[in-house]
Amino acid sequence: MKYRTISTVLQIAKPRYAMFNQDMSDSWGPHDIGGQMAGPVDLSEHDIAHWEWQVDAMVRLALGKGLISDFAELRDGIEQLSPEDYDNLSYYERWAKSLAYTLLSRGSISEQALNDKVAEIRERQEAAGLR
Numbered sequence: 001m002k003y004r005t006i007s008t009v010l011q012i013a014k015p016r017y018a019m020f021n022q023d024m025s026d027s028w029g030p031h032d033i034g035g036q037m038a039g040p041v042d043l044s045e046h047d048i049a050h051w052e053w054q055v056d057a058m059v060r061l062a063l064g065k066g067l068i069s070d071f072a073e074l075r076d077g078i079e080q081l082s083p084e085d086y087d088n089l090s091y092y093e094r095w096a097k098s099l100a101y102t103l104l105s106r107g108s109i110s111e112q113a114l115n116d117k118v119a120e121i122r123e124r125q126e127a128a129g130l131r
Contacts, residue, residue, distance in 0.1 A: 058099060059071075059095060067108050080101070
């Protein structure tokens with residue numbers, strides 16, 4: 001096995017990131033917080049809400065049906081979120097937004113179909129007194 005130094009790895013990686021017209025020392029997005037003060041990490045256990053299980057199920061169904069290729073595709077969508085969305089959305093909200101963006105960009109669903117489904121769900125929630 002050939003070992004590489006970090007400088008060699010960076011030189012190999014640099015052309016890939018050059019297409020973004022961004023210096024490698026610059027932040028690559030709101031998810032890139034390495035070395036910044038971010039406060040303590042909450043490591044406590046918590047219950048997973050029903051809707052979070054549903055998002056997880058939708059992602060797994062999309063994977064199983066070939067609508068998305070892998071979790072890296074979702075991670076890419078999450079990394080494309082605006083700084084405001086990245087900071088304000090929860091983990092599963094980021095997943096949901098990335099899944100919607102990916103399915104829209106691939107043409108798997110239309111924006112109208114997505115908007116109609118969201119409106120239908122909101123109406124159901126309001127009728128049940130959940131909103």
